[in-house]
Amino acid sequence: MRARGITRTVELPDAAPLHILRGVDLDVHVGDHLSIMGRSGSGKSTLLNILGLLDAPTDGDLEFDGVPLQRMSAGRRDRTRGRNVGFVFQQFNLLPRRTALENVEMPLMYDGGRGFWRRRALASEMLDRVGLGDRLQQTPERLSGGEQQRVAIARALVRSPRLILADEPTGALDVDTGATIMDLLDDIATQAGAALITITHDPHVAARAQRAFRLADGVLHETVPVLEPAASAPAAAGAGA
Template structure:
């Protein structure tokens, strides 16, 4: 049984004029434990909407979603929130770090909602995670004092601090230069592999998508499994 299973996922919204906008029309996806899957698609294709549904932030209009064998319709809102907080880590393109807090405080923030020993050990756990992403010497720095790559590593550390079983990365390299983006993706892949977490990456970059074991393209609200097409390097064949 797949860790994450989505079948016939549809999502529509009602526009101010009363018309229905169909964003997803029947997307199917299964993700196994420890697997890396990438989803590509043009801007506005519904990639982020799908990611929010997979991460239990939103519910589909139609279709079936199972998270670790539990159907979404059997989860109360409270259970959905608990499952998301304990088992899902989000990595966003724009980092979403709190500007008035240090790197350590940003990473420790999710542990404030931990009902167990994680709450009491949050500073130690956050420190260990920041050391793991190579920022052990930047604990006291606020986001504005960090480079883009360092901010993204703080965001990754925050996403992983509760040892999630599913990592959802929405354009994780979109705000970074090519070299920094490659470093961040290597880090994300390595940590996901070491922890055995499933990783789903939303990206428009074929080089990022090519790192995954399976690649899908979202088009007309439906997922199609595909092979990534990499553009040749500048000057190749000249």
């Protein structure tokens, strides 16, 4: 993917236009692992939606496999996204009252090829790959937060996308579960040769990437992530009591 001068402006009825992105440049290559940090409201999710072909920029040039976005019809853009892009969201977005297997099958329902006919086998294989081979028939409310995120990852990857976009994938999880989820995402992306872009507030998650960026004032800057040293544990109150 190649992005040059990407802007996103929202016209407001009774105020000046809101400039969310102000000329973003980015190249994403096969096998890349990128992280993007930024304050809440800085436009990270907006940028992710544009890179994932869910939204179009106000201005600028975006290419996927050398094909400019401007030359893609809406149908071709949807097909390109469906075949090549997998999304992992913070809130999981699983369908209630549907089993883990049915949730992971869902993207394959729109596959016009062999994926449609093999959807149950492919979904089962992917759930087994993320460690949920024994939880296929469980609905989301019967799964832990970490298990729900694994189902969401399996759903995102069941069509073997070339680009994985993860929007705060550990934000709703505890530290240990979040680390396990990131290990899983890293491993699967590496094995598949897919590019992975992670949006995060967590510097530890950002530091896992090969290349790190910060979005500030609508502009994307490449950075070197620096982790703060862990705070010393406070002395226990009433020690020896």
